[in-house]
Amino acid sequence: MFRWVKTMREDIQVVFDQDPAARSSIEVFLTYSGLHAIWAHRLAHNCFKRRLFFLARVISQISRFFTGIEIHPGAKIGRRFFIDHGMGVVIGETCEIGNNVTIFQGVTLGGTGKEKGKRHPTIKDYALIATGAKVLGSITIGEHSKVGAGSVVLHDVPPNSTVVGIPGRVVIQDGVKIKNDLDHCNLPDPVADRFKELERELAELQNELKQLKERKIESGHPTL
Structure with a gap:
C-alpha cells in the first residue's frame, strides 16, 4: 500500500515538473485525465499479470470511456510516465515504455498488422513523442530521443535523436543538426x-x- 501511495505522489510531482499550468495537488489529482489513465492502467496491468484478462480489459475500457486514453492492460510502463492532455492516445499490448517518458495527445504506439509476439514499439527512458505522432511496429525509440508532431515512425530511432516527417527521418543525432531542430510550429x-x-x-x-x-x-x- 505504501508503495502505491509513493508512486502516486511521484506521478503527481511529474505533472508539476512537466506542466506549468498545474497549480495545486488537489487540482492535478482530480482533473488530469492522463494521470487517471496511468493509475487505471497500473491496476489493469496487475490484473493482466495475474491472468485476470477479462477484469483487466474491463478496467482499461472504463478508463478509456472516462479519459479518452486507451492503454492495453498488457503494456509495460515505467516510472514517471507523463501524458500531456491525452485525448486520443493509444498504447498497444506489447508496448514497453521506460522511465521519464512524455507523450502528447493523439499519439499512437501501435502495430502494423496481425503479426503475433512483440508487435508494438519500445520507448526508452526520457523519450518524448509529440502531438499526433504515430510510432508503429516492433521498433525502438532510443533514450533521450524526440518524435515530432504528426510524424509517422516505422524504423528504429537511435538514442539522442530527433525524428520528423512522414515517414519519420532523423534530423538531429547526438546534438548534430542533420536538418533543423524540433519545432512544433515549423517542422522540416x-x-x-x-x-x-x-x-x-x-x-x-x-x-x-x-x-x-x-x-x-x-x-x-x-x-x-
Missing part, C-alpha cells in the same frame, strides 16, 4: 523538400527543351 518536411527538388528538375528540363526548339528553328528545322 522531407516530402515537401522532394517536391521542390522535382519542380527544380522540371524547370531545368523545360529550359533545355526550349533551347533545343530555338536551335532547331535557327537551323531551319522548326519542328523537333
Whole structure:
C-alpha cells in the first residue's frame, strides 16, 4: 500500500515538473485525465499479470470511456510516465515504455498488422513523442530521443535523436543538426523538400527543351 501511495505522489510531482499550468495537488489529482489513465492502467496491468484478462480489459475500457486514453492492460510502463492532455492516445499490448517518458495527445504506439509476439514499439527512458505522432511496429525509440508532431515512425530511432516527417527521418543525432531542430510550429518536411527538388528538375528540363526548339528553328528545322 505504501508503495502505491509513493508512486502516486511521484506521478503527481511529474505533472508539476512537466506542466506549468498545474497549480495545486488537489487540482492535478482530480482533473488530469492522463494521470487517471496511468493509475487505471497500473491496476489493469496487475490484473493482466495475474491472468485476470477479462477484469483487466474491463478496467482499461472504463478508463478509456472516462479519459479518452486507451492503454492495453498488457503494456509495460515505467516510472514517471507523463501524458500531456491525452485525448486520443493509444498504447498497444506489447508496448514497453521506460522511465521519464512524455507523450502528447493523439499519439499512437501501435502495430502494423496481425503479426503475433512483440508487435508494438519500445520507448526508452526520457523519450518524448509529440502531438499526433504515430510510432508503429516492433521498433525502438532510443533514450533521450524526440518524435515530432504528426510524424509517422516505422524504423528504429537511435538514442539522442530527433525524428520528423512522414515517414519519420532523423534530423538531429547526438546534438548534430542533420536538418533543423524540433519545432512544433515549423517542422522540416522531407516530402515537401522532394517536391521542390522535382519542380527544380522540371524547370531545368523545360529550359533545355526550349533551347533545343530555338536551335532547331535557327537551323531551319522548326519542328523537333
